[in-house]
Amino acid sequence: MMKNILGKGLRDIPAPDVANEKYWETVWRRFKKHKLAMIGIVTVAVILLLALLVPMLSPYDPNKSLNVFNEAPSLLHPLGTDQVGRDVMTRLFSAVRISLLVGLMATGISTVIGVLLGLVSGFFGGWVDMLIMRITDIIMSFPYILLVLVAAAVFEPGLWNIILILGFVDWPGIARLVRGSVLSLRETNFVKASEVAGMSKAHILFKEILPNTVAPILIYTTSVLALSILDEAALSFIGMGVQAPTASLGNMLNNAQNLTILTSRPWLWIPPGVMIILLVVAINFVGDALRDAMDPTSGK
């Protein structure tokens, strides 16, 4: 990567018009240099496309038994069938849909809560800040999985409850991050200028401070998304997450938790595991590249 920039390739590439480009153009130009992140984006896109098309075009129902049990992969069933007689490939890609749904919704919920609380906490300070930060401390003191497990036991495991639980447990990190950026932004001259100019608090908060926190929030949410997908998988794996017959990447592995399947039916447990790794690695690569690309202090 570095060699391309510094090495002989330099003369062949037309120099970008760095001085006049917009912020997002800079981000994209820097982002493109990360090979792994580009591979990550392509991977996610391919998986998304397959998740959209496979269950739609597949002749099989992901939750219906075909009465052919534990069949090894064949042309008819590219990933074989499971112990209930369902087509594994159709199930795998409908599981991707569910896992992504959980990940995206949970991330969305925690981001909204975290950003709002972080903005309020950092901007108003005082006892509001004190209260919000102590709640954050308390939630962060519980080992995350333990809290989610107890919550899942309380509210009965299931698709929507898992989304809500992950969403409501995951916000403290974002809240702290946003609060931190708000505190430092409040000291900047452009915010002080607006205050002196008599702008309303809402204007300063939403039109001046919020846009400047978008980059760190976006970077953080990619890691929250990756973690949410992993957490859903872990919870469903131990039977406290998405419940059968709905397929999720985690509960597909739950069914494979015995030595017979482990030994002689690898098509039942390797594909969902590899799919989780692919998705999460790809998302993490993208997040890492975003961190580099969005850093305003980077000179590149």
Next chain:
Amino acid sequence: MVKYILKRLAIAIPVLIGITIIDFTLSNLAGSPLDMLVGPRVSEAAKLAKEVQLGLDKPVIVQYFIWLKQLLVGNLGYSTKSYQAVSEMIGSHIGPTLLLMGSSFVVGILIALPAGIYSAVHQYSKADYAIVTLSFLGTSIPSFFLAMLLTYIFTVVLGWLPSAGMTTLGVGGGTWDIIKHMIMPVIVLAVGMAGTNIRYIRSAVLEILGKDYIRTAKAKGIGRFKVINKHALKNAMVTVITIFGMEIPSLFGGAVIVEQVFSWPGLGLLMMSAINNRDFPTIMGVCLLSAVVVLLGNLITDLLYAVVDPTIKYN
């Protein structure tokens, strides 16, 4: 220093109270243990007697204070399932968990620290890319899937390692037997921990290497070894300590999953069976304990800061 410790403790106390409230509320929402008493032989009168016996007929707030008062004298209550004292149950399960967490912590550090430092010192080299890519893989692989892969390789194919429990039944244990049972769970936990931390350590060291005093040290010509080991690493330690301090909660959480997969007889297994049985005194006990461990971990991290970084003054 003493004043600083007291101040930290004073901040920790409201958090601790908050923890007990959340803990109590959650497990009360979890449903009454009376729900487990169903069947034609259980009469309403028996249920009522049980309710009074367990103190469940009192208002929730009163129940909370009864529980809190007992807590202060070290009584975590009795399991509604096995009628054993919760503190006793925790006592008999905490050893294996601490053994597992401690070993994984050490192995995780032994992997992450050298790899992270090497990666930073050799930035943009092939080895650096390889380490960073591997560390991404380490964070992204679900612990239970890695556990299944390892079981497949080491138990099914090679037959070297046992896949469940802490000792072989009948043989009765011995150190080597326990170590054999520990290898796979420790690898799983350590890989997850190292995966995340390699990149943090790498960027911490990189940041230090970019500082002016490092350039000065280099310019003095004291040699690469001294620049890195004497000037850079010592300063990077402050960040490194925080990074590892933050690992304690996720190790605790990771242990729950890993103990499930490998049937490791620790707090994670205890917790899961308690959840399945709606045994909420036990759930509350384990949650509370883990939260206290996390709080203590944070406190120790803060104190280590003071030891490592002489520029931090606590007055």
